[in-house]
Amino acid sequence: MNKLGQLAYMPLWWFETAVLGRRKPLQSVVFISDRCNLSCRHCSVYNHQAPVDKSTEQIREELEFCLSQGSRFVDFEGGEPFLWRDGGRTVNDLCRMARSMGFYSCTITTNAQLPFDGSVADSIWVSLDGVGESHERIRGKGTFARLEKNIAGCGCRNLSANMAVNVLNADAVAETIEYVAASPYFRMISLNFHTPFPGTEHMALDPDRKREIIDLILGYKKRGYPIMNSRSGLRKMRDNRFRRRCWMTNFIYTDGTRSPQCMGESLGICDSCGFCMAGEESAIMELRPDTIFSGLKLRIKE
Ligand SMILES: C[S@@+](CC[C@H](N)C(=O)[O-])C[C@H]1O[C@@H](n2cnc3c(N)ncnc32)[C@H](O)[C@@H]1O
Ligand code: SF4
Structure with missing residues (x-):
């Protein structure tokens, strides 16, 4: 389906x-x-004892399920997606498979510790939790230099950064936004806050500090810095009193659990959620023009 046909699906989906x-995921x-090849201080996903790689067949079934629910965009997550193998297959085969099945685009989030040139993903989000030492405080020694080398060599046109802000890197937000703006490799940065999944509660910022940082981000946004978050979405996250519509994204976890939304709801931590997508999704349903514009910009470039 061409881009126009794909864009026509969005108003239909919104109407429904x-x-x-x-409640249909998009x-x-x-x-x-x-x-995973790292053990980041804020992460509760990696499993070094008995790691699981899903089979291609399982992923195909899961993608079919997502499509049947209404979803048209897929993000492959891990662990580290570039480590995934099934025989000779890599995550590139999964991206091709997803598009051939009817997904409009496929994105990958990576720690950029392995070369990823030749990726066929429509867009790649590189986790960047600071610049130099602030990134390494969370992700370990040597991770920043490897990230810089691999983003310089990847040849991806649609490469952006994702920062998860927590108690260890909150002071590095301004510097990280400026680093991305000056980088010849990154298009933009998306900012998120730590979500206190069990075992990582100590990494979350207190609400006042979080609000202070959102104000700082809004200031950078106003000055034209390449920040993916919309103003409306950020304001919702700052006030934290908005109607959540997180069912816009469904999740399928490594153990195969199919969840119609992020597991934060079942864990009862929505009030302290740091995923700014929550604010964006709420703003989309209210047809906030700046959020729609940000979303379309993202999707059209893919
Ligand atoms: C779980 S990682 C998987 C992909 C890849 N290994 C990476 O690091 O980019 C996906 C993203 O979730 C972020 N993340 C992990 N735990 C988080 C948490 N508790 N709150 C907010 N973001 C988190 C990471 O920083 C990363 O950007
Ligand atoms: S690289 Fe990603 S999956 Fe691995 S430990 Fe870090 S955040 Fe978690």
């Missing part, structure tokens, strides 16, 4: 969900493995 009240996060 906002007007007819159906995007899916599919965890393909919990194998």
Whole structure:
């Protein structure tokens, strides 16, 4: 389907969900493995003892399920997606498979510790938790230099950064936004806050500090810095009193659990959620023009 046909799906989807009240995901996060080459201080996903790589067949079934629910965009998550293997297959084969099945685009989130030139993903999000030492405080020694080398060599046109802000890197937000703006490799940065999944509660910022940082981000945004988060979405995250519509993204976890939304709801931690997608999804349903514009910009470039 061409881009125009794809874009036409969005208003239809919005009508069905906002007007007819159906809960249909538009995007899916599919965890393909919990194998990882890092042990980041804020992360509760990696599994070094008994890592699981899903089979291609299992992932195909899961993608079919997501499509049947209405989803058209998929993000492959891990663990580290570039470590995934099934025989000779790599995550590139999964991206091709997803598009041939009907997904409009496929994105990958990576720690950029392995070369990823030749990736066929429509867009790649590189986790960047600071510049130099602040990134390494969370991700370990040598991780920043490897990230810089691999983003310089990847040849990806659609490469962006994702920062998860927590108690260890909150002071590095301004520097990281400026680093991305000056980088010839990154298009933009998406900012998220730590979500206190069990065992990582100590990494979360207190609400006042979080608000302070959102104000700082809004200031950078106003000055034209390449920040993916929309103003409306950020304001919702700052005030934290918005109606959540997180069912816009469904999740399939490494153990195969199919969840119609992020596991934060079942864990009862929505009030302290740091995933700014929550604010963006709420703003989309209210047809906030700046959020729609940010979303379309993202999707059209893919
Ligand atoms: C779990 S990682 C998997 C992909 C890849 N290994 C990476 O690091 O990019 C996906 C993203 O989730 C972020 N993340 C992990 N735990 C988080 C948490 N508790 N709150 C917010 N973001 C988190 C990571 O920083 C990363 O950007
Ligand atoms: S690289 Fe990603 S999956 Fe691995 S430990 Fe870090 S955040 Fe978790």
